[in-house]
Amino acid sequence: MHVSSSTFFFCEPVTGERMRWLSGVISAAGGEGASNETGSVKIFLSGDALFSLLDARTRPGWVTLSRMPSVRITADGDVLLLQGLFDPVASGIPGIRVTGAGNGRSFWGELVFALEMDWKGTKNAAFLLCNSPYMSRVPVYMLRFLASVVEAGLHPELYCYLDGVHVLHDGQRPSEFENIGKGVSALAGETVRSCRDPWFAACSRCATARGYYQMNPGTGFCEPASCIQDIAIRPLKEILARFPGFYPVASHMGGWTVPAGCEGGGVPGLSVFITHPPYCSEWTFGGLSLAIAAAMDGIPTNVIFIEDGVYALQEIHEVPGNERIFNVQEMIAVTTDIESLSYHVHSPSLEDRGIHRTGDFPLVGKVSDGDLPRILFPSKDGPASATAMRMLFF
Amino acid sequence: METTNAKDFTELTCTNLMIKLKILLNKLPPGDAVAFYATREQVDNTCSPFSGQGYQVSWTATAENRYLVRIGK
Numbered sequence: 001m002h003v004s005s006s007t008f009f010f011c012e013p014v015t016g017e018r019m020r021w022l023s024g025v026i027s028a029a030g031g032e033g034a035s036n037e038t039g040s041v042k043i044f045l046s047g048d049a050l051f052s053l054l055d056a057r058t059r060p061g062w063v064t065l066s067r068m069p070s071v072r073i074t075a076d077g078d079v080l081l082l083q084g085l086f087d088p089v090a091s092g093i094p095g096i097r098v099t100g101a102g103n104g105r106s107f108w109g110e111l112v113f114a115l116e117m118d119w120k121g122t123k124n125a126a127f128l129l130c131n132s133p134y135m136s137r138v139p140v141y142m143l144r145f146l147a148s149v150v151e152a153g154l155h156p157e158l159y160c161y162l163d164g165v166h167v168l169h170d171g172q173r174p175s176e177f178e179n180i181g182k183g184v185s186a187l188a189g190e191t192v193r194s195c196r197d198p199w200f201a202a203c204s205r206c207a208t209a210r211g212y213y214q215m216n217p218g219t220g221f222c223e224p225a226s227c228i229q230d231i232a233i234r235p236l237k238e239i240l241a242r243f244p245g246f247y248p249v250a251s252h253m254g255g256w257t258v259p260a261g262c263e264g265g266g267v268p269g270l271s272v273f274i275t276h277p278p279y280c281s282e283w284t285f286g287g288l289s290l291a292i293a294a295a296m297d298g299i300p301t302n303v304i305f306i307e308d309g310v311y312a313l314q315e316i317h318e319v320p321g322n323e324r325i326f327n328v329q330e331m332i333a334v335t336t337d338i339e340s341l342s343y344h345v346h347s348p349s350l351e352d353r354g355i356h357r358t359g360d361f362p363l364v365g366k367v368s369d370g371d372l373p374r375i376l377f378p379s380k381d382g383p384a385s386a387t388a389m390r391m392l393f394f
Numbered sequence: 395m396e397t398t399n400a401k402d403f404t405e406l407t408c409t410n411l412m413i414k415l416k417i418l419l420n421k422l423p424p425g426d427a428v429a430f431y432a433t434r435e436q437v438d439n440t441c442s443p444f445s446g447q448g449y450q451v452s453w454t455a456t457a458e459n460r461y462l463v464r465i466g467k
Contacts, residue, residue, distance in 0.1 A: 204407075237407070237409070326413070334413055
């Protein structure tokens, strides 16, 4: 029997559609319906994900999961107070634990405690930040998480990607909100004072696009512009060079599963869920770019087109003559030969939308809800020494 | 000296440049070549490896850390 330990952290909305496939994945991680696998699953909910605890479309799913002995669901009490949901959640679903709000260890302390249990012996913990400050509250959660990482005696790592690189901007001065730039600087200072090394980086492509990394015509090299000092601008390749390490990478939506006994052994795999439609936002391009770069560096990587992400595979995409944009279908077509990279498309998401995967992508395999655990938890069918798997949503 | 029909790929990551070049080279008629500007790092990490895949790769420096690269079938 294989034993695994899984943790999921969600702070963006959990829709009815997401709840349907996710509950199957979580049940499988907890050992339901699997013949040779058992495990513990911790789910941490903060931000907008908390609304799903009361939403009639998703509440039954959480109730069912909360009754499973192997599943523990923890809600962020401080955010529940802010949202006016503390009492309805605390008294409405018996299996949900509410932490923070003055009740013992903070929500973030609980999350860090959970990751230390999963990644036994880890010395680091990272946060992949893809959301910009002020428009999103995710950077606040990033600060809370990394502060708890430092409190736990671990080395904090921050990877700013896509709009997350706006955290770099010097001179932030929000009138009503927590200053994220100052928060990062304070965190870096606190980390150094506790004799630990902060490793804070921002993707150079994303920073260049947003004007934080500008060409010096005299040297021909880019230099930071209007940036705080505490985050280094680095190529994505250098950020991904950290990923073979045995430590967790949290994000706004994601998680990990760690088979027992795999401490430090092997390179953790990566599963990237593409959940947004292509082109109108950078999510699909950003997720694909990160996944392809990871796979090219030898990290076993799955890309799963799911929910609105399946529109990337519908019909044939053509970039109009003068547009400067990557055709995501061409990106997929020329990367199916990368050995460490597997593409999948979620059949129920196609069916719900009444669309079909174009016939040009036979190497993008269709997967059902039942297939997802096989992809995400390979230890179930593989050797007991299988490696950990990180999951990131784009 | 700048070549007007050569695209500027200097801001692409090495991975995205590789993808871009594979897409362009797939569409390239035999005997033809693509020309573009790249940085030294891109030339070393992404452009040069195409020579091992049956392509002719050449480059010339046009400014500090700026190279005009040609890859042909």
